[in-house]
């Protein structure tokens with residue numbers, strides 16, 4: 351089966367002959383060692399990517415499901431302006447993910463901030479994908495709320511000066 355998709359801004363046609371997970375496709379096509387299946391599936395939460403803006407564990411997404419979709423890995427996300435909002439939110443709250451889960455957690459924060467999710471229960475549910483215990487749940491909630499505030503301010507400034 352052949353599918354078209356976009357990964358980190360590159361339009362690709364992938365030949366799929368099995369139900370490979372997206373994490374392996376990323377490794378094979380983007381050379382991204384960070385997306386190796388770390389745990390055998392849904393145990394560590396260290397493989398999150400954005401699929402059409404929504405954070406998903408790449409080891410749990412069958413590759414055929416990304417047909418026509420836009421996949422963004424942390425490697426390209428870290429070079430966007432949006433990551434600055436999250437870095438500022440980390441700084442403002444005074445809490446940061448550890449190096450092990452930084453990429454994955456940051457992608458989940460981005461998904462929540464982009465969708466404007468401010469409900470604590472929903473924030474913690476999404477972030478529970480990451481099993482690393484390095485962050486305080488109250489800090490995670492504050493980071494999302496701060497990130498939403500910073501993103502809104504930046505968007506207002508952008509429309510004012512457009």
Ligand code: FES
Pocket residue numbers: 386387388389390391392393394395396397407408409410
């Ligand atoms: S590799 Fe562990 S949850 Fe995806």
